[in-house]
Amino acid sequence: MRTIRKVHKAEYRPIADLITYSPMPTRSLRMIDPFLFLNHHGPQKYLPNNNGLPFGPHPHRGMETVTFILEGDIAHKDSGGNKSVIEGGGVQWMTAGSGLIHSEVSSEEFKKQGGPLEILQLWVNLPAKLKMTEPKYKGLKKEEIPQTTFDNGKVSAQVISGKLQNEEGAFETLTKIHLSTLFLKSGGVLETKVPLDHNILCYIIKGEIKINGEIIPALHLIEFNNDQEELRLEALSESTVLFGHAKPFNEPVVARGPFVMNTMEEIDQAYKDYEQGKMGDPYQ
Template sequence: MKKKTSFSTKGQRADIGDMIIYRILANRYADAVGPFVFLDHIAPKIQHAINTGGTGPHPHRGIATLSYIINGEDEHFDSAGNHAKVHSGGVQWMKAGNGIIHDETLNYDSKTDSKLTHAFQFWINLPAKIKAEKPEYLAIEGKDVPRKTLNGQSGWIKVIAGDYEDLRSPIPNYSGQFLYHIHLEAGAAFSIDIADKTEVAAFLPTQAATLNDAVFEAGEFVEFDRNAGEIEISNSLQEAVDVILFGGEPYTEPIIAEGPFVMNSHLEIADAYRDFHAGKYGKIIYPGNEAP
């Protein structure tokens, strides 16, 4: 049986500098989908000049950030001393744990001739016991993201987080979670069975698609009911389409979100701000600015 749609909505503009950003989650209907509590869509754009400003250094606590770069080159710095770049198709994952400061800069991919940039940032809520752990970091290049060609060369699926059949992402799972990028050629279809009580949503970044016999527009976020059932994605266009499908088991602990922090109580939010202002999250040391 096919799953029913709970609601659909579009994001609100939340631009940073020259980046055109749509805030998809949280929205007026949902605060979370499984462990995912935040999604920004950095819309496709032809970038003519190098971005030197980035997002600027800012703190996080209680979550893991996940940046998925469809097109471009993303550079990461953090106060734990991590620094890396990933290119088109790559992922930056950072467990903020008990507190960290990071900075990311998205530019066009220096390894290709394309000036196109296009990306997503997710926040993954951590279980309370993991929120107290030290930060961790992974940089995963596109070639290392698990990928499988669909039957009949009708498209492919990438497993950004979680697992699918024999594919497993290197990103740690602290609860049931999945994040897939599904690419369907013209006229193709793909279906997936979702277990009972699983929270799941789809996002259509650039093209319309048919989800369980209903047509949704580009830019729509679609959440489904929590009953066991099938999600069928169909492409009736004359070009390929992309769908981001994500979710997982419900987060059962309290969710208190304020600014860059997601904790389990208002007291923990106050502690997060106090520790940040006390300098306990450290400081980013950018290359060339190291102490002698």
């Protein structure tokens, strides 16, 4: 079985009244190439007449954002003219590429009614040759995302991108990123294979998982060695796991604020382009 290099605890970083845990980057882990950043918002319950999510218009360049709405909703709007409201179980995939301004806030209904909220946002890097690709966005509802089961139904998976066993994911990717959300009943086991040259992203959202005899509780991210293809996850309680893998780009990563490029000069240019309005109008 593939062995564990280190288990990293998510750091608590609230944003206003939004409960937020950051599994990556932290003081102990910069990134798992090509996965750059992961924030876990919630779980929490919003009262009626709340302010909702605080992520108003802001730019990105050089990377992709993948947003998993576990509970609650997100109203997305961007400078490419895309709009959507995606509810619990849905996923948004935005390729910022050459530059895009977007907002991710709560719907008017959620702000009025309130309710439970839990969301993960993952940043995925783009290689140098694709940094300035054309921006795009796609949001899918829960019922539009393929699901598959394992271990006699004790494990179910939403296959977001790439492939899990023989199930193809809902999103086509530029860089062959494999992502799934796993839901494991107590005692459920997932056995799968990951290519040796792929880095694994494995974050325990809820519950408790055993890997190679090591027990890993919720709000921890596992960093693996690249030594075996076989991987086995066993749930010790009802659990939810973000699981993915991809081949690393092995390129320089320079990240400043919302931009992720290969050099500081490219970061400076991104800020200039944003200030000059070259990333579009977020309010169109």
